[in-house]
Amino acid sequence: MATHDYDDARAVATGPGYDEQLGYDPNFVPDSVKSFVVHLYRHIREKNVYEIHQMYETSFHTLSDRLFKDTPWPSVDAVAHYVDNDHVFCLLYKEMWFRHLYAGLTPTLRQRIDSWDNYCSLFQVVLHGVVNMQLPNQWLWDMVDEFVYQFQSFCQYRAKMKNKTEQEIALLRQFDQAWSVYGVLNFLQALVEKSNIIQILENEKEGLEQFTATDGYDYNGGSNVLKVLGYFGMVGLLRVHCLLGDYHTGLKCLQPIDISQQGVYTLVIGSHITTIYHYGFANLMLRRYVEAIREFNKILLYIYKTKQYHQKSPQYEQILKKNEQMYALLAICLSLCPQSRLVDETVNSQLREKYGEKMIRMQRYDDEAFAIYDELFSYACPKFITPSAPSFEEPLVNYNQDAYRLQLKLFLYEAKQQQLLLGVRTYLKVYSTISLAKLASYMEVDEPTLRTILITYKHKTHAVDSDGKVISNADVDFFIDDDIVHVVESKHAKRYGDYFLRQVVKLEGVINELDAIKLD
Amino acid sequence: MGREREDPKQQQQQQQVPYTVEQLVALNRYNPDILPDLENHVNDQVSSQTYSLDANLCLLRLYQFEPEKTSSQIVARILVKALMAMPAPDFSLCLFLIPERVQMEEQFKTLIVLSHYLETGRFRQFWDEAAKNRHIVEAVPGFEQAIQNYAIHVLSLTYQKVPRTVLAEAINTEGLSLDKFLEHQVATSGWAIEKGSQGRGQLIVLPGNEFNDPILKKNTADSVPLEHITRIFPILS
Numbered sequence: 225m226a227t228h229d230y231d232d233a234r235a236v237a238t239g240p241g242y243d244e245q246l247g248y249d250p251n252f253v254p255d256s257v258k259s260f261v262v263h264l265y266r267h268i269r270e271k272n273v274y275e276i277h278q279m280y281e282t283s284f285h286t287l288s289d290r291l292f293k294d295t296p297w298p299s300v301d302a303v304a305h306y307v308d309n310d311h312v313f314c315l316l317y318k319e320m321w322f323r324h325l326y327a328g329l330t331p332t333l334r335q336r337i338d339s340w341d342n343y344c345s346l347f348q349v350v351l352h353g354v355v356n357m358q359l360p361n362q363w364l365w366d367m368v369d370e371f372v373y374q375f376q377s378f379c380q381y382r383a384k385m386k387n388k389t390e391q392e393i394a395l396l397r398q399f400d401q402a403w404s405v406y407g408v409l410n411f412l413q414a415l416v417e418k419s420n421i422i423q424i425l426e427n428e429k430e431g432l433e434q435f436t437a438t439d440g441y442d443y444n445g446g447s448n449v450l451k452v453l454g455y456f457g458m459v460g461l462l463r464v465h466c467l468l469g470d471y472h473t474g475l476k477c478l479q480p481i482d483i484s485q486q487g488v489y490t491l492v493i494g495s496h497i498t499t500i501y502h503y504g505f506a507n508l509m510l511r512r513y514v515e516a517i518r519e520f521n522k523i524l525l526y527i528y529k530t531k532q533y534h535q536k537s538p539q540y541e542q543i544l545k546k547n548e549q550m551y552a553l554l555a556i557c558l559s560l561c562p563q564s565r566l567v568d569e570t571v572n573s574q575l576r577e578k579y580g581e582k583m584i585r586m587q588r589y590d591d592e593a594f595a596i597y598d599e600l601f602s603y604a605c606p607k608f609i610t611p612s613a614p615s616f617e618e619p620l621v622n623y624n625q626d627a628y629r630l631q632l633k634l635f636l637y638e639a640k641q642q643q644l645l646l647g648v649r650t651y652l653k654v655y656s657t658i659s660l661a662k663l664a665s666y667m668e669v670d671e672p673t674l675r676t677i678l679i680t681y682k683h684k685t686h687a688v689d690s691d692g693k694v695i696s697n698a699d700v701d702f703f704i705d706d707d708i709v710h711v712v713e714s715k716h717a718k719r720y721g722d723y724f725l726r727q728v729v730k731l732e733g734v735i736n737e738l739d740a741i742k743l744d
Numbered sequence: 745m746g747r748e749r750e751d752p753k754q755q756q757q758q759q760q761v762p763y764t765v766e767q768l769v770a771l772n773r774y775n776p777d778i779l780p781d782l783e784n785h786v787n788d789q790v791s792s793q794t795y796s797l798d799a800n801l802c803l804l805r806l807y808q809f810e811p812e813k814t815s816s817q818i819v820a821r822i823l824v825k826a827l828m829a830m831p832a833p834d835f836s837l838c839l840f841l842i843p844e845r846v847q848m849e850e851q852f853k854t855l856i857v858l859s860h861y862l863e864t865g866r867f868r869q870f871w872d873e874a875a876k877n878r879h880i881v882e883a884v885p886g887f888e889q890a891i892q893n894y895a896i897h898v899l900s901l902t903y904q905k906v907p908r909t910v911l912a913e914a915i916n917t918e919g920l921s922l923d924k925f926l927e928h929q930v931a932t933s934g935w936a937i938e939k940g941s942q943g944r945g946q947l948i949v950l951p952g953n954e955f956n957d958p959i960l961k962k963n964t965a966d967s968v969p970l971e972h973i974t975r976i977f978p979i980l981s
Contacts, residue, residue: 405809409774468808469840473801509840510833610843611809630844634836641863675910679865682901686955688832694901696955703956705904706947712958725972732979 250299257298258306260287261317265307268316268357273441277360285538288324296325312355315346323370326377333392336378340402343371347411347453351418355449361440364449365492368415368456371408372463378403379609383624393616405611409464412457419454422480440488455481455488459495462502467609469631471506475690478503483519493530494539497523497546504553505606509635512687513561514697520554524571548578552604555579556597559586560642561685561697562649589643597639601632645681652700652711660707671707678704769802779806779813786818786825793886795825797834804841816849823855824881827862828890831897835859851880867895871916892916901955905938908946 427433465474608627685698782803826834861870
C-alpha cells in the first residue's frame with residue numbers, strides 16, 4: 225500500500241517549490257545513494273529476492289527519511305551510469321522516484337504527466353515479456369497500487385478547474401491522453417490478459433500449475449513480474465471500478481481470486497486490506513450486507529491481531545486509517561442489517577467503543593440519524609472520481625465533488641427506503657404470531673401501509689447474488705397467512721463441519737511437528 | 745495508448761466472422777469504438793425482449809467517460825430494462841453510473857419515482873404513476889409482465905396465503921382477467937384458491953418456498969461445501 229494518505233490535502237497545500245530551494249541539486253548523488261543503486265541493481269540481476277526486498281522495504285525508506293525528507297531523490301540521469309544505463313532498472317528507479325515525490329511533496333502537472341509516461345514505458349516492457357526479473361510481491365503490489373492512486377489523484381486534480389493557470393490548461397489540452405481512463409483500464413486489463421493469470425489460477429485448482437503455493441514466485445528460472453502484476457491488476461480493476469461507481473463490474477473483475485481462502489493477495493498487507501475494503505464496500509452498495517459484514521469482520525480481526533507487527537512499516541498509518549474506515553462501514557452495515565452474531569467478540573467490542581453511541585442514534589431514523597449515515601459514509605467511502613475530461617470553456621468550474629455527491633445521495637436514498645424496517649423488526653422479535661391489525665396499531669399506520677412495509681422488509685432483506693440466486697440477510701424473518709404474521713426466528717446451529725475440518729488440519733500439523741522431532 | 749489491442753471489429757471485417765455483443769464486451773470492454781454496437785444492442789434487447797446487464801453497464805460507463813456522447817433515449821431504455829430486472833438491484837447499479845445532471849431530466853425523475861414505489865412495495869402508486877407515463881414504459885415490450893413477475897416474487901417471499909384484493913392490487917389485474925390469471929396459475933404453478941371465512945374475500949394459497957415456509961428452509965448451517973473437504977484430502981489419504 226502506498227504510504228500516503230488518500231486525502232488530497234497535499235495536492236491543495238502549496239508548499240515551497242523545492243525546485244527553487246537551494247538545497248536540491250538533481251545531479252548530486254550522495255555516496256549512500258550510489259551504493260544503494262549499485263547494490264539494488266546487482267541483487268536484481270542476481271535475482272536475489274530476499275536482498276531486493278530488504279533494500280526496497282528498509283534501505284529505501286531509511287535513505288528517504290535521512291536525506292530526502294523535503295526534496296526528491298537524485299534524478300535518474302544522475303544515477304544511470306552507476307547501473308550500466310540499464311533501461312528497465314532506470315524505469316523502476318523512476319517509478320520509485322515519483323512514488324517518493326507523491327508521498328511527501330506536491331507533484332506539478334508536468335511531473336504527473338512524466339510519471340504517466342514512465343508507467344507506460346514500464347508496463348510496455350513488462351507486457352512485451354522482455355523482463356527477466358524476480359521482484360518482491362510487496363514491490364509489485366506497490367506499483368499497481370500507486371498507479372491507481374496517481375490516476376485517482378490526477379482526476380481529482382484535473383476536476384479542480386477554477387484555479388488552473390493558463391499554462392496548466394494548455395498542458396492539459398496538449399497531453400489529453402495522460403492518465404486517460406481508457407489508458408488506465410486498458411493497461412490493467414492488458415496485464416491481466418497477457419499474464420494469463422486467470423487460466424493459471426484455474427489450472428492451480430486442478431493441480432496442473434503452481435502459483436499460490438509458491439507465493440507467486442517462479443523457481444524455475446522464469447520471471448514473476450508479469451504474472452504477479454496481472455494478479456494484482458485484478459485488484460486494481462476492482463478499485464478503479466469502485467472509484468467509478470461500477471460495483472457490479474468491479475466484483476466481476478475480482479472473481480478469479482477466491483477471497484474465502486488465503487492467496488497471494490493476503491501476502492502483502494496493503495493488498496489484503498485494499499481487496500477486502502473494496503470488496504466489502506461494493507457488496508454494501510449492492511445491499512449484500514451479510515457478505516460485507518462477514519469479510520469486514522474477518523479482516524478487522526486479522527488487523528487487530530497482527531497490527532503490532534506493522535508498527536514500524538511505512539504502511540502503518542495507512543493500515544490504521546483503512547482499519548478505522550472499515551469499522552465505520554461495518555457500523556453502517558450492521559445498522560441496516562443487524563446481524564451482530566456474524567461479528568467476532570473482539571471486533572464487536574472495538575466497534576462499540578468507536579461507534580456504539582452513534583449506532584444507537586442511527587437506529588432512530590430521524591434527521592440526526594441520517595446525518596450520522598452521511599458522516600460515516602463520507603468518512604469511509606472511496607475517493608470517487610469523475611473520469612471525463614473537463615470542459616475548457618469559460619467559466620471554469622470545479623467538479624471534483626460531483627461523483628462523491630452522487631454516490632452519497634443514492635446511498636442515503638437507500639437508507640431512507642429502509643427506515644421503517646428496524647421498527648417492524650423490533651416488534652417481530654417479541655412475538656411469535658401477531659395480527660396485522662395489532663401490528664399496524666403499534667406501528668401507527670393503517671393496514672395497507674403495513675402490508676407495504678412488510679413487503680419492503682422482505683425485499684430489502686433478500687438480496688440477489690451474482691448468480692441471480694435469492695439470499696436471505698434477515699435474522700428475524702416471518703410469513704403472513706391471511707392476516708396473521710408468523711415470526712420465524714432463525715436459529716443458528718454451530719457450524720460443526722467447519723470446526724471439525726479445522727481441527728483435522730490442526731491435528732495433522734501437530735503430528736507432523738512431532739514426527740519432525742528426533743528422539744535420541 | 746491503451747487502445748492498441750486487437751480490435752475485433754477489424755478482425756470481423758477481415759474474417760467475416762460476426763462478433764456477438766457479449767464477445768465485444770468481453771474482449772474490448774474499455775474501447776470507445778464499441779459504443780454504437782452497444783447502443784444498437786440496447787434496441788435489440790428492447791425488440792427481442794432479452795436483457796444483458798453487463799453490456800448495458802459497459803455502455804453507461806462509456807457515456808460516463810465521454811458524456812457528450814450520451815443518448816438520453818438509450819439511457820431511458822436501459823433504465824426501464826433495469827426496472828424489469830427487479831428484484832435484482834440493476835436499477836441502482838445503473839444510477840450509480842449516470843451523472844446527476846442527466847438524472848435531472850424529467851423522464852429519469854419519473855423512472856426514479858417508479859423504482860422507489862417498487863422498492864418499497866407500493867404497487868398501487870406504482871401502477872397509477874406508470875399509467876400516467878405510458879410513453880416511457882410502453883416503449884419497452886414486456887414491461888407490465890416483468891413487473892407482475894416481480895410483484896409475485898415478493899408476494900411469494902411474504903405470504904403463504906394472500907387476500908385476493910392484495911394480489912389484485914399488486915399485479916394490477918381485476919375481475920375476469922384476474923380469474924383467468926388465477927386459473928392459469930392453479931393449473932401450472934401450484935397455486936390454490938380458498939374461500940375466505942366469514943364472508944371475506946378469496947384467499948390465494950401461494951406455493952411454499954424456503955422464504956415463506958420455515959419447514960422448507962434449507963439447513964445450510966451444517967453442510968460443508970465440497971471445496972472445503974477437498975482441502976483435507978491430502979491428509980486423509
